[in-house]
Amino acid sequence: MKSLPLLLANLRRKKVRTTLTVGSFAVALFLYGILAVVRGAFSQGVDVAGVDRLVIINKVSLIQPLPVSYQERLRRIPGVKDVTYASWFGGVYQDERNFFPIFGIDMNTYRSVFPEFAISEDQWKAFLEDREGAVVGEGLVERFGWKLGDRIPIKGTIFPGTWEFNIRAIYKGAQLQTDVTQFWFRGDMLEERKPFQKGMVGWYTVRTTSPDESVSVAKAIDEMFSNSQWETKTETEKSFAASFVKQMGNIEFLILTIGGVVFFTLLLVTGNTMAIAVRERVRELAVLKAIGYSNSSVLFLVLMESLVIAALGGGAGLLLAKLFTLRGDPTGGLLPFFYLPPQAIISGLALALGIGAIAGITPAISAMRLRVVDALRRV
Amino acid sequence: MVSVDVQGSSNALIQVRSLEKTYHRGSEELHVLQRLDLDVEAGDFVAFMGPSGSGKSTLLNLLGGLDTPTSGSIKVAGDEITRLSAGELTQWRARHVGFVFQMYNLIPVLTAYQNVELPLLLTSLSRSERRRHVEAAMALVGVADRMQHYPGQLSGGQGQRVGIARALVADPTFLLCDEPTGDLDRKSADEIMDLITRLSEEQGKTVLLVTHDPLAAQRAGAVLHLEKGVLVEAAIARTAG
Ligand SMILES: Nc1ncnc2c1ncn2[C@@H]1O[C@H](COP(=O)(O)OP(=O)(O)OP(=O)(O)O)[C@@H](O)[C@H]1O
Ligand SMILES: [Mg+2]
Numbered sequence: 001m002k003s004l005p006l007l008l009a010n011l012r013r014k015k016v017r018t019t020l021t022v023g024s025f026a027v028a029l030f031l032y033g034i035l036a037v038v039r040g041a042f043s044q045g046v047d048v049a050g051v052d053r054l055v056i057i058n059k060v061s062l063i064q065p066l067p068v069s070y071q072e073r074l075r076r077i078p079g080v081k082d083v084t085y086a087s088w089f090g091g092v093y094q095d096e097r098n099f100f101p102i103f104g105i106d107m108n109t110y111r112s113v114f115p116e117f118a119i120s121e122d123q124w125k126a127f128l129e130d131r132e133g134a135v136v137g138e139g140l141v142e143r144f145g146w147k148l149g150d151r152i153p154i155k156g157t158i159f160p161g162t163w164e165f166n167i168r169a170i171y172k173g174a175q176l177q178t179d180v181t182q183f184w185f186r187g188d189m190l191e192e193r194k195p196f197q198k199g200m201v202g203w204y205t206v207r208t209t210s211p212d213e214s215v216s217v218a219k220a221i222d223e224m225f226s227n228s229q230w231e232t233k234t235e236t237e238k239s240f241a242a243s244f245v246k247q248m249g250n251i252e253f254l255i256l257t258i259g260g261v262v263f264f265t266l267l268l269v270t271g272n273t274m275a276i277a278v279r280e281r282v283r284e285l286a287v288l289k290a291i292g293y294s295n296s297s298v299l300f301l302v303l304m305e306s307l308v309i310a311a312l313g314g315g316a317g318l319l320l321a322k323l324f325t326l327r328g329d330p331t332g333g334l335l336p337f338f339y340l341p342p343q344a345i346i347s348g349l350a351l352a353l354g355i356g357a358i359a360g361i362t363p364a365i366s367a368m369r370l371r372v373v374d375a376l377r378r379v
Numbered sequence: 380m381v382s383v384d385v386q387g388s389s390n391a392l393i394q395v396r397s398l399e400k401t402y403h404r405g406s407e408e409l410h411v412l413q414r415l416d417l418d419v420e421a422g423d424f425v426a427f428m429g430p431s432g433s434g435k436s437t438l439l440n441l442l443g444g445l446d447t448p449t450s451g452s453i454k455v456a457g458d459e460i461t462r463l464s465a466g467e468l469t470q471w472r473a474r475h476v477g478f479v480f481q482m483y484n485l486i487p488v489l490t491a492y493q494n495v496e497l498p499l500l501l502t503s504l505s506r507s508e509r510r511r512h513v514e515a516a517m518a519l520v521g522v523a524d525r526m527q528h529y530p531g532q533l534s535g536g537q538g539q540r541v542g543i544a545r546a547l548v549a550d551p552t553f554l555l556c557d558e559p560t561g562d563l564d565r566k567s568a569d570e571i572m573d574l575i576t577r578l579s580e581e582q583g584k585t586v587l588l589v590t591h592d593p594l595a596a597q598r599a600g601a602v603l604h605l606e607k608g609v610l611v612e613a614a615i616a617r618t619a620g
Pocket of ligand 1: 403431433435436
């Protein structure tokens with residue numbers, strides 16, 4: 001790369017302009033990084049959902065309950081290995097902004113269906129021995145500075161009153177993507193104290209003997225409860241998570257639209273910068289050609305300038321986005337998987353370079369096509 | 380010896396035969412060069428004069444391989460350059476032609492040293508060899524003390540010296556100078572002409588010079604006038620070195 005000094009000198013030529021263009025790339029790629037994080041945060045649950053698990057909800061809607069008696073009937077269906085249930089407990093800790101999922105669980109079966117939550121045996125035993133016990137994710141412990149034995153008041157939003165729980169166990173995620181911001185307490189205690197919806201639970205999760213059987217088992221379940229008072233809708237956990245994400249609003253579409261507009265603008269800004277740069281240097285480019293620089297090396301010189309700008313700006317933006325995510329979820333709990341994965345960084349860089357190439361190619365071709373005699377005649 | 384009325388082939392360095400260049404401006408045809416013949420031998424120093432618009436730059440551009448003629452032939456050191464492809468012509472220019480422009484045409488963001496080095500970046504010379512050549516060329520034209528200056532920090536005369544060093548550095552077969560003193564005051568112009576004369580006489584360079592300045596033309600071994608598309612020999616001021 002003998003033309004490196006010339007390439008660098010060209011970049012330094014109009015420092016303000018170069019800085020602004022690099023800055024545009026940085027801003028756009030920072031935004032890209034954050035959007036990638038948000039998108040990942042909403043769809044991460046889909047990626048980690050177990051393929052051998054089925055979620056059974058009331059056919060009418062997710063928030064309609066199902067009878068607790070279904071557990072025994074589900075267990076008897078061939079292909080079903082374990083059945084557990086959970087019930088949503090709408091509750092607020094201290095302040096409404098401190099959102100985290102709280103549910104009452106069937107402590108006899110929950111762990112065998114969800115092995116990805118790692119809990120020490122001693123702590124689990126302590127939980128089983130305390131009717132007011134709770135199991136909390138390490139993410140919550142970190143966030144609120146809780147420790148084992150703390151008594152946590154939760155103000156019910158569905159069931160009235162303030163409910164108090166003792167932290168008896170803390171679970172860790174077996175994988176990076178495991179949600180470590182959940183709060184579980186005992187389903188039997190919920191059943192005993194809630195003033196209505198007696199004998200009902202929120203939803204069931206079934207573990208099948210093998211993923212291959214998931215479809216037939218799901219069908220068998222829905223058939224079993226059809227024409228009953230509480231019909232069911234059974235899906236694999238993966239498609240359940242995916243449809244849940246869809247309900248979160250069309251975030252994917254929103255992200256693509258915002259991203260598309262930003263990158264289109266970036267393309268125009270950079271294309272314009274490079275076009276001006278070439279127009280300003282018509283004479284110099286002609287001189288380079290006169291003294292023997294080939295068309296392709298002139299093309300390369302202009303294109304490289306655009307690519308260097310893209311790489312510098314894009315790299316800076318993605319780095320900032322990464323640093324931003326390292327500080328953790330800024331929404332205080334809404335986005336538990338706040339993480340910029342390496343694939344997103346690589347595709348972000350590729351995107352920046354792609355824009356740099358598209359923006360640079362037209363000016364580069366016009367530089368390549370420049371006729372020396374015409375260019376030198378222009379004053 | 381330069382000659383303008385040759386026929387057939389000779390063993391001159393540059394042989395131009397029946398060269399025509401016609402420009403089309405709308406339906407109008409502009410015959411700038413009309414069956415022009417010219418022989419230039421190695422070591423010749425030729426000045427071209429003629430009124431504005433007579434086609435001097437056009438001729439120089441054709442000789443330098445920057446443009447292609449409408450018809451006719453240009454042979455340089457045995458190569459028929461009118462038959463080269465655009466890519467081959469570019470390589471040929473790099474090896475054979477040193478251009479000196481009226482406006483110097485230095486790259487403003489590169490130092491004088493880097494400007495002079497540009498043609499050598501196209502060669503396989505190592506960095507230290509390039510340094511040796513650049514320093515020699517800059518010393519030869521008298522700007523050895525301006526290597527790290529940018530073009531904007533040089534006087535007109537110094538800028539043109541750097542331009543000449545750039546033209547010389549790759550040791551081309553011949554130098555093409557299109558009004559190299561056109562933008563300079565009398566004193567600087569004389570100094571530049573001293574330099575070009577010295578290159579011809581002491582270094583044996585073949586020089587083709589376009590100028591409007593009779594004093595500058597006087598330095599050449601032959602002065603040719605471009606009139607109505609052909610060259611005519613004017614009184615020879617001095618014999619070529
Ligand atoms: N690309 C072109 N298209 C049309 N006409 C052209 C083109 N290039 C040059 N000409 C015409 O050809 C003629 C010769 O131009 P040229 O530049 O060679 O003249 P010149 O002798 O160098 O003049 P000057 O002394 O002013 O530099 C002029 O009339 C010019 O207008
Ligand atoms: Mg001219």
